[in-house]
Amino acid sequence: MANIKPFKALRPQAQLAKLVASRPYDVLSSAEAKIEAQGNPASFLHITKSEIDLPDTVDVHAQEVYQQAKENLVASIQRETLFQESKECYYIYQLIMNGRSQTGLVCVSSVDDYENDIIKKHEFTRPEKELDRINHIKTSGAQTGNVFLAYRNNDEIDAIIEKWKTTKSPGYDFTADDDIQHTIWIISDGDTIDKISSVFAKQIPFTYIADGHHRAASASKVRQALGANSTEEANYFLTTLFPANQLYIMDYNRVVKDLNGFDNAGFLKALETKFTVTNNGNSAFRPANLHEIGLYIDHNWYKLVAKPGTYTEDPIGILDVTILQNNVLSELLHINDPRTDTRIDFVGGIRGLAELEKRVDSGEMAAAFSIYPVSMDQLFDIADSGKVMPPKSTWFEPKLRDGLLTHLIYD
Helix, strand or coil: CCCEECECCEEECHHHHHHHCECCHHHCCHHHHHHHHCCCCCCCHHHHCHHHHCCCCCCCCCHHHHHHHHHHHHHHHHCCCEEECCCCEEEEEEEEECCEEEEEEEEEEEHHHHHCCCEECCECCCHHHHHHHHHHHHHHCEECCCEEEEECCCHHHHHHHHHHHHHCCCCEEEECCCCCEEEEEEECCHHHHHHHHHHHHHHCCCEEEEECHHHHHHHHHHHHHHHHHCCCHHHEEEEEEEEHHHCCEECEEEEECCCCCCCHHHHHHHHCCCEEEEEEECCCCCCCCCCEEEEEECCEEEEEEECCCCCCCCCCCCCHHHHHHHHHHHCCCCCCCCCCCCCEEEEEHHHHHHHHHHHHHCCCCCEEEEECCCCHHHHHHHHHHCCCECCCCCEECCCCCECCCEEECCC
């Protein structure tokens, strides 16, 4: 059963919450982060993307960057921009995007659960991304990035959270510049805390990583690295748990730098052996059904429909990300390990199809693929089966903001 517990969050003063809250570190480039934090010394990007406070010549993975993050974190506490909760609490985090609401429980989850597969995974991680978070956590002493977990719906948890939301005033409530509303309630009542912990311990057998595989893996490896010097708080990592029926998975698309020696016409011809290929002209093609894939190349969109034999009916084989990987990326382009191959990049669906066109039209990339999103049922089936999706198969929106609730692993 799921082992969660409350924690003493490091969080901003209420009047500074909007200024502190920042988009997740891994959805922004360093250049984008520098622009976003410009003129805002309270922005949490100074901690999660601390290279923005150093010369551009400094490698973003240099120890100097992680040390700067620690210094900026300490400075924010000294300025009383951030303070640590006096007692362990749970937190309710509600996000509203385009009129659609989802509410999660912010807590810390057990590293033991992660290692013992009580927390289910569906994705391999990239070593260089793990190492980045390991160094950030070890140096700063803080888990600044939230791991987004899902669980199968539980009526008792729903009722507790809904009652708290409707009877208590929130600690934070603001609308960010991207028009997403963020509202957080603090659960400090001991009886309510005990009830939530008990329901998860007795009724929730598993939780599932929806977003944040690298952050979860890094928390585990930090504990291992600390060894005998590990702390009690290092046995847990920062998570927000959402009931599955509130979650929405967006597409997670691909762009490739070259066509492995094919010219455009030759590549399209090669695709016809596995797909029915239809020219969509300059009308962007977003797949509306399983086994449809969009291709943007040479200023034109194409609709690719997978032919029989290109997929299987097992939980992994039926996914469109798998069909693309096996029949196009591996077979034709020889991109066999998308976790490590530098010829491929991934574009979250929130950026839209225009971002795919932009990256191809600029000459940076040779082609782009739009993919039908994975469903929550598929994610659960795959995680339960012990199998692993191709990397970057799911993109969740809206995103939690960094800086509102941070978990410290050192005193």
